[in-house]
Amino acid sequence: MDKAKHIWMDGKLVAWDDANIHILTHTLHYGNGVFEGTRAYMTESGLAIFKLREHTKRLLNSAKITRIKPNFSLEELERAHIELLQSNDFKANVYIRPIIYLGYGIMGLNHVKAPVNTAIAAWQWGSYLGDEGLEKGIRVKISSFTRNPVSSTMGKAKAAANYLNSQMAKYEAIEAGYEEALLLDAEGFIAEGSGECFFIVRDGVLISPPNDTSLESITQGMVLQLARDAGIEIQRRRITRDEVYIADEAFFTGTAAEVTPIRDVDNYVIGDGKRGPMTEQLQKAYFDVVYGRNPKYKHFLTFI
Ligand SMILES: Cc1ncc(COP(=O)(O)O)c(C=O)c1O
Known part of the structure; x- marks a missing residue:
């Protein structure tokens, strides 16, 4: 560090x-x-x-x-x-x-x-999941750990205690040879990554689960706004693991992870096994915002 x-x-x-x-x-x-x-x-x-x-x-x-x-x-x-x-x-x-x-x-x-x-x-601090990950995509494992259920943990709080769940999932994924974990909720639907929200693309539609069992992610909100600006159709709905396996593209969003493409999940190759075109478009748009190159969103920046 x-x-x-x-x-x-x-x-x-x-x-x-x-x-x-x-x-x-x-x-x-x-x-x-x-x-x-x-x-x-x-x-x-x-x-x-x-x-x-x-x-x-x-x-x-x-x-x-x-x-x-x-x-x-x-x-x-x-x-x-x-x-x-x-x-x-x-x-x-x-x-x-x-x-x-x-x-x-x-x-x-x-x-x-x-x-x-x-x-x-x-x-x-540079990129959380690696510069190569941002360009080529990362390998992800669906975790054996269920996301903290809303009946016992308050996931809208970014509270230290909530991160034991994330930490164990991340450890398990890395030990198994992957780079990040994807956690399911108690009913088996996609919740979120250990420190990121999750998106897939199917037939040109951008899909991200509701924030029921995820943090209300600031990056996810920004990416959804950029997708709306680009006229991309958006769905906020539950996603099952088999739907992930057959998605055209998948990516994570988070302040640390920024917009990180996913190239395989549980050894299922996603799309062409590299950063997909919509992921690349939204990643570029996101970097334009945070680096102050998009005048529409310059007010989100506090200059030091
Ligand atoms: C569990 C979890 N989900 C999602 C996110 C992404 O949230 P944000 O985009 O606000 O950083 C984070 C990171 O803060 C996180 O820790």
């Missing part, structure tokens, strides 16, 4: 190596902490955060869902992101990780009296 100069902790810029917490930090033990994954891109006019407002709102919504009272407001958190990026001398694209967590002071499950802390870290 590329170290940066500073990490923002509860209003202060702290040297990267000094950004430490106590071993009895509540979140570390019970998993109730909420975070975001946000990206800043090096555009022609310098570093710019993509959809800062949406990510910060989702962070605060996640806190609300998991009954954490944030210690900073939306505006304060947005300013903190900017201050942090200004204080670090980044030369390339950056990944930003804000986290609201329960700190040190009490133990036991009842967290009502636990102190609330907030930190924001940022570091230079």
Whole structure:
């Protein structure tokens, strides 16, 4: 991991190596902490955060869902992101990780009296699933793990505890020789990847499942908007695994994964086994937005 100069902790810029917490930090033990994954891109006019407002709102919504009272407001958190990026001398694209967590002071499950802390870290980070993956597509395995069911887990919260499910699925997929996992919901329909939403293309129609058992993905929303702009027919409906196997194209979307083509699922070759034409079109359109090359969506960028 590329170290940066500073990490923002509860209003202060702290040297990267000094950004430490106590071993009895509540979140570390019970998993109730909420975070975001946000990206800043090096555009022609310098570093710019993509959809800062949406990510910060989702962070605060996640806190609300998991009954954490944030210690900073939306505006304060947005300013903190900017201050942090200004204080670090980044030369390339950056990944930003804000986290609201329960700190040190009490133990036991009842967290009502636990102190609330907030930190924001940022570091230079390239493509999550590899540059080759972005171009040629990745290999995906349908997970033996069911996506956290809505009856027991609140998946609209980007909460640390929810990611044990993702982490186990990802581990299993990589150990089996794949690059990413695709999880089914409790009824057997496609839910999402371990950290991405999922799309297929069939006969020119773009299909993505509803967000019933997935995060409300900011990238998915952007890609759907770009598809609408391009006049592509869209369906939001459930997808079965056999439908995935016979899709013409498939891809993942996520802040980290961006728009990553999928070239096979469970060893079934998808389409021609490479990035499909609609995937390429939407991937290019997405990169045009985040790099500030699409004037229609420049307002989604916060320049540093
Ligand atoms: C479980 C999960 N689903 C989907 C996504 C994609 O969401 P977004 O596009 O907002 O990054 C992420 C990443 O944040 C995720 O962790």
